[in-house]
Amino acid sequence: xxxxxxxxxxxxxxxxxxxxxxxxxxxxxxxxxxxxxxxxxxxxxxxxxxxxxxxxxxxxxxxxxxxxxxxxxxxxxxxxxxxxxxxxxxxxxxxxxxxxxxxxxxxxxxxxxxxxxxxxxxxxxxxxxxxxxxxxxxxxxxxxxxxxxxxxxxxxxxxxxxxxxxxxxxxxxxxxxxxxxxxxxxxxxxxxxxxxxxxxxxxxxxxxxxxxxxxxxxxxxxxxxxxxxxxxxxxxxxx
Amino acid sequence: xxxxxxxxxxxxxxxxxxxxxxxxxxxxxxxxxxxxxxxxxxxxxxxxxxxxxxxxxxxxxxxxxxxxxxxxxxxxxxxxxxxxxxxxxxxxxxxxxxxxxxxxxxxxxxxxxxxxxxxxxxxxxxxxxxxxxxxxxxxxxxxxxxxxxxxxxxxxxxxxxxxxxxxxxxxxxxxxxxxxxxxxxxxxxxxxxxxxxxxxxxxxxxxxxxxxxxxxxxxxxxxxxxxxxxxxxxxxxxxxxxxxxxxxxxxxxxxxxxxxxxxxxxxxxxxxxxxxxxxxxxxxxxxxxxxxxx
Numbered sequence: 001x002x003x004x005x006x007x008x009x010x011x012x013x014x015x016x017x018x019x020x021x022x023x024x025x026x027x028x029x030x031x032x033x034x035x036x037x038x039x040x041x042x043x044x045x046x047x048x049x050x051x052x053x054x055x056x057x058x059x060x061x062x063x064x065x066x067x068x069x070x071x072x073x074x075x076x077x078x079x080x081x082x083x084x085x086x087x088x089x090x091x092x093x094x095x096x097x098x099x100x101x102x103x104x105x106x107x108x109x110x111x112x113x114x115x116x117x118x119x120x121x122x123x124x125x126x127x128x129x130x131x132x133x134x135x136x137x138x139x140x141x142x143x144x145x146x147x148x149x150x151x152x153x154x155x156x157x158x159x160x161x162x163x164x165x166x167x168x169x170x171x172x173x174x175x176x177x178x179x180x181x182x183x184x185x186x187x188x189x190x191x192x193x194x195x196x197x198x199x200x201x202x203x204x205x206x207x208x209x210x211x212x213x214x215x216x217x218x219x220x221x222x223x224x225x226x227x228x229x230x231x232x233x234x235x236x237x238x239x
Numbered sequence: 240x241x242x243x244x245x246x247x248x249x250x251x252x253x254x255x256x257x258x259x260x261x262x263x264x265x266x267x268x269x270x271x272x273x274x275x276x277x278x279x280x281x282x283x284x285x286x287x288x289x290x291x292x293x294x295x296x297x298x299x300x301x302x303x304x305x306x307x308x309x310x311x312x313x314x315x316x317x318x319x320x321x322x323x324x325x326x327x328x329x330x331x332x333x334x335x336x337x338x339x340x341x342x343x344x345x346x347x348x349x350x351x352x353x354x355x356x357x358x359x360x361x362x363x364x365x366x367x368x369x370x371x372x373x374x375x376x377x378x379x380x381x382x383x384x385x386x387x388x389x390x391x392x393x394x395x396x397x398x399x400x401x402x403x404x405x406x407x408x409x410x411x412x413x414x415x416x417x418x419x420x421x422x423x424x425x426x427x428x429x430x431x432x433x434x435x436x437x438x439x440x441x442x443x444x445x446x447x448x449x450x451x452x453x454x455x456x457x458x459x460x461x462x463x464x465x466x467x468x469x470x471x472x473x474x475x476x477x478x479x480x481x482x483x484x485x486x487x488x489x490x491x492x493x494x495x496x497x498x499x500x501x502x503x504x505x506x507x508x509x510x511x512x513x514x515x516x517x518x519x520x521x522x523x524x525x526x527x528x529x530x531x532x533x
Contacts (some may be wrong), residue, residue: 020359029264050423051422052422053418053421053422065425068424071422071423071424075420076416076418080276080416081416082276082415083470084275084278085411085415086470086471086472086474086475087471088470088471089413091471091472095408095411095412095415095419096415096419098408098412099412101408104406105408123530131470151423164377195366
C-alpha cells in the first residue's frame with residue numbers, strides 16, 4: 001500500500017485560532033476511512049483542511065497524486081447547494097465532467113458520455129433529466145457522488161452523505177460508496193454520524209476529539225469503551 | 240398597426256433608441272441571471288444607484304473645474320467614467336467585505352444603496368447644472384441615443400453577452416458550488432472579479448442608456464419570469480434575455496403609441512409579464528393536479 005494523503009504535524013482552525021493541532025496520519029491508496037467523533041470536535045475542519053478549503057495553520061499535507069491534474073472528488077452535503085439553480089441531475093454531474101475542460105472550450109461528446117456513465121455507476125439514470133431540486137434526498141446525494149466520480153478522482157471525500165436521507169436510501173448510498181472502494185479501488189474518506197452503517201464497511205477510522213485526530217482500524221477505534229466515552233451509547237447514531 | 244410599421248421602417252426617427260432599448264433588454268437579464276441565482280437581487284438596486292451617483296459625481300467635478308461647454312460625446316464619456324468608476328469601486332468593496340464576512344449580504348447592500356442614494360442627492364445639490372442632467376438620467380434619456388452611442392452600446396454589451404455565454408460553465412460552477420470550484424483548482428476570486436467586471440460594465444452602460452430604474456427592472460424581472468418556466472441553465476439565460484428583449488421592444492411600442500415615459504413603461508410591462516407567466520403556470524399546475532385526482 002502507498003500513501004495517498006499524508007498529514008504531518010498539521011494544525012487547522014479559523015481566524016488563526018487552532019481547532020486541531022499536530023495531526024499526523026496517513027491514508028493509504030485504496031483505503032476506506034471514516035472521519036468520526038463527537039459533534040463540534042473538528043471533523044469538518046479536518047475534512048475541509050484535507051480538501052484544501054481552509055489554509056493550514058501549521059504542518060503540511062502531501063498528496064500521492066497531482067492535485068491539479070486529478071483533483072479529489074468532493075461530495076458536499078446536499079443542503080449546502082441552493083435549489084434556486086435550474087439544473088437537471090445530468091447538468092450537475094456534467095459540472096464534474098467538465099472540470100478539466102479549459103475555459104472557452106466546449107464540453108465535448110466524451111465528457112458528456114462520462115457524465116452519463118457516472119449516473120449509471122450510481123444507479124441513477126432515471127434522474128438525468130429530472131430537476132435536481134425535485135429529486136429525493138437520497139437521489140440528490142447519489143447525483144453528487146456521480147458528479148465527484150465524473151472528475152475521475154483517485155480520492156473521494158464525502159461530507160455526511162447520509163444526512164437527512166431516509167433509512168432505505170442511507171443503505172443504498174453506503175453500498176454504492178463501498179462498491180466504488182471495493183470494486184474500483186477508489187480511496188474514500190467519509191465524514192459521518194452514522195456509526196452503525198459506517199462501521200460495517202470502513203477499514204479504518206480517523207477519530208477526532210479534544211483537538212486531536214487519531215487513526216486506527218475500525219475495530220480498535222470503534223470499541224465499546226470509546227463510544228460510551230464519546231456519546232454515552234455503544235453505537236448507533238449519536239446526537 | 241401603423242405605429243408598428245412606422246417603428247420597423249428604416250427611417251424611423253427614434254430607431255437608435257428602439258435598438259438601444261432592445262439591446263439593454265437583451266443583455267441586462269443575462270447578467271441578472273447571476274443576481275437571481277446568487278440571491279443578490281438587491282445588488283441590482285444598489286449598483287445602478289451607485290452608477291448614477293458616479294454620473295452625478297462626474298458632472299459635479301466638471302462644474303467645479305468650471306467647464307460647461309463640452310460636446311455631447313465628451314459629456315457622455317465623462318458620465319461613463321463616473322458611472323463605471325463608482326460601479327467598480329462599489330463592487331470591489333462589497334466583494335472585499337464579503338470575503339472578510341463582515342455583516343450580512345443584505346446589510347452590505349443596504350448600506351451601499353443608502354450611501355449611493357444620499358451621495359447622488361448631495362452631488363446634484365452641490366452642482367448648479369446637476370438637477371437637469373440627473374433628471375434626464377433618472378428618467379432615462381434613451382430617446383437621445385445617437386448613432387455613435389448605439390454602436391458603442393451594441394459593441395460593449397455584445398462582448399459582455401458573448402463572454403457570459405462562452406464562460407458560463409466556469410461562472411455557473413463558481414456560483415453553484417464555490418467549495419467544489421476551489422477543490423477543482425479554479426481561481427474563484429478571479430472568476431468572481433470577472434463576473435463583477437461584466438456586471439459593472441453592463442450596469443454602467445444600462446444606466447447611461449436607459450437610467451437606473453429600467454436597468455434594475457431588466458436585471459431582475461426577466462430572469463425571475465424565466466425562472467418560472469425553465470429547468471435548464473442555458474434555457475434560463477436565453478429565455479430571460481428573450482423576455483428582456485421582448486419587453487424592450489413592446490415597452491417602446493406602448494410608450495411611443497400612447498406617449499408615455501419609456502422607462503416606467505418597460506418596468507411595468509416586465510412585471511405584468513411576470514404576473515401573467517406566474518398565473519398561467521399556477522393555473523396549469525392546479526388543472527394538472529385536478530386531472531391526476533380524477
